[in-house]
Amino acid sequence: MTRTERSVTTTRWRAGLVALGALALALLGTGPAHAADGTAATPTDLFNGYQHCSTDPTAPTFLWGGNGVFVEGVAQGTPPSNPTGSGSMSMQYRVWPVADPTQTTTVARDFATAGYEAGALLPSEVLADGQTYAWQAQTLSGTSASDWSPACYVTLDDVRPDQPPTVTSPNYPQNVFNQGGEPVQFTFGANGVGDVAGYEYDWQQGLAAVVVPIGDHGIPQPTDPYSDPKHFVHATTLGGSATVGLIPPSGSGPYRLWVRSLDRAGNPSDETDYMFYVKYDGPTATPLVPAVHFDKVTPFRLTPNPDLQAISPVVGYSVETFGANGQQTTQVNAAGDGSAEVNLTLNGAYGDFFYVSSTSANGWISSSYWWTTGPVDTSPTVSSDVYAENASSGGAGVPGTFAFTPKVKGVASYTYSVNWGTPTTVKATAGGSAQISWTPPESGWYDLQVYATTKDGIQLAPYDYYFTAN
Known part of the structure; x- marks a missing residue:
């Protein structure tokens, strides 16, 4: 654990430093009274600095101790009959330098719950950088005190490496x-x-x-x-x-x-x-048909970068498309020569593109190759028998017919609105066209916006037809 994390996490618990003499008085009954029917057992699950306790004095746990060392163990036993105030279970910890076991310091956790971690902070004032310490934990419940746990060993290292690698x-x-x-x-x-x-x-x-x-x-x-x-x-x-x-x-x-x-x-x-x-090392993608058509399945051949193939064979490809259904990723396995074939349906309303990268047997992921149809116009063609586009004609109360014809196949309906009003949808004929009759309520400028929707539910690009009623 790094120093930054310790400085945050070790503040989660409250610990009190208790003098050995005061502790002895408490155990003799001269301190606060304890209920007499609690039982205390030796704590388990000992940790220091959120690291495992080492009971091997020749292999201590190394810890940063600049803000003290947080120690904890799971209290064991049963609480006294009065589980509040002076009758609560508690934990205590004692620590001493291995070089001088007579220098013992004890800290206490006033309230503890059986079966749960209850920690305390060994204060930095009694710890020195470079020294090895042993510590133990004990459960107290009423007048009952458990045996001390086996000793855990830690060595403090408060000095970070002073040179970068x-x-x-x-x-x-x-x-x-x-x-x-x-x-x-x-x-x-x-x-x-x-x-x-x-x-x-x-x-x-x-x-x-x-x-x-x-x-x-x-x-x-x-x-x-x-x-x-x-x-x-x-x-x-x-x-x-x-x-x-x-x-x-x-x-x-x-x-x-x-x-x-x-x-x-x-x-x-x-x-x-x-x-x-x-260096750039992307694969290539080549369509296997003379022309790529909107919303039609198109086969592509994927070919690896020859330098990558020579170093470690390409075993697969990742193809990322951005069509009518949003961003999608397809994984394709490669043949023995590193090539592969994939079928893609290109249905972007404004044109299509995809990225493809290869993965080699050793895990190397190549650059991404970009393939695109270029801009594609899927907006409908709009015409009128009365109201010419970008011109003045007709007039208020004069009806006009507006015809919609598709630029791509598979159109099922058209949705239109005038001057950004409530949209209206009309079905297309078998050939994909449709027409409407609409009457300007007053003289002035109008915007008829129209877009088509395919049988696959793809909304195509809109077209704005501007005209003026006399």
């Missing part, structure tokens, strides 16, 4: 355009920092803090961040280097990898960035 790549050098297709080999170095335990990296700046989720009963669920090879790698030795093979997100162009080193407590160094370039 070094980053090099033998196969994707900086400041030149590289042929893509194989993973980028990176070597991270500790840059002289002796306690670097590993490295964190991402293609985005601002590396995220390690988050520990909290499960049922308040029990932390820490995981080893180094189990995520997309973002973390262990150093080969403490203060050593690490080598990874990474695949950029996709496509050509500039890429920048951000890297920082982490010590054993998870304290991060400043970030180093490594920038490099990848």
Whole structure:
């Protein structure tokens, strides 16, 4: 867990520092009275800094302790008959430096619930950077006190790495355009920092803090961040280097990898960035028919970039279309030679385009190839026997016939409105045309807006027919 996360999460609990003498008096009954029928059992599920407790003194948990160390355990036993006030269950924790077990400090959690985590803060005033400490937990319920838990061991590291890591790549050098297709080999170095335990990296700046989720009963669920090879790698030795093979997100162009080193407590160094370039390596898409028609199934052949195919065979394609049904993605498997065929229905009201990228056997994702029909006019043709377009004719109260004819096949209806009024829909004939009769209520300028809808329910581009009634 990083320092930033700890500084937020450790404030969730209230802990009180209790002198050993006062604690002894309380247990002897000279402090607040406790109900006599509670039972206390040894706490379980011990955590420190939201990390697992280590009971091995030779392998302590390394933690940042600048704001103290938050310790917790699940209280066990049964509460006293008076479960409020002085009769509540509680937890206490004691800590001491391994080098001097006589220097014991005890802190208490005043209220606890059996079966739930109840934590307290070991104050920073009694903790020193670089020292190893042992701590234990105990449940109190009424006059009953449990045995102390096994000791947990922590070593404090409050100093973050003072140098950013070094980053090099033998196969994707900086400041030149590289042929893509194989993973980028990176070597991270500790840059002289002796306690670097590993490295964190991402293609985005601002590396995220390690988050520990909290499960049922308040029990932390820490995981080893180094189990995520997309973002973390262990150093080969403490203060050593690490080598990874990474695949950029996709496509050509500039890429920048951000890297920082982490010590054993998870304290991060400043970030180093490594920038490099990848050549365009997209596939091609070719229609297998002489002409592409609106709203008709069109077969396309997808062909891999030959340089990518030579490095690692293309095994599939991702085709992203933007038609009448919105953005859709189709996955297509490739043949042994890396090619594939896909059927696409191109039904964009203003023209069509799609993107296609390939995926190689080693996971490399190519640049996206862009295919387009260019602009397509699907608006209807509008004409009138009385009211000529962009002219003055007819007059107030003089009816006119307006004819609608399609530019594409499959039109089922037309919807029109005058001067942005209430729209009206009329059915089309078998040939896709329609006509209406409309009478201007008064002299003046008019806008007749019309659009067609296909049998597949696709709304086509509108047309604005302007005219003036005398």
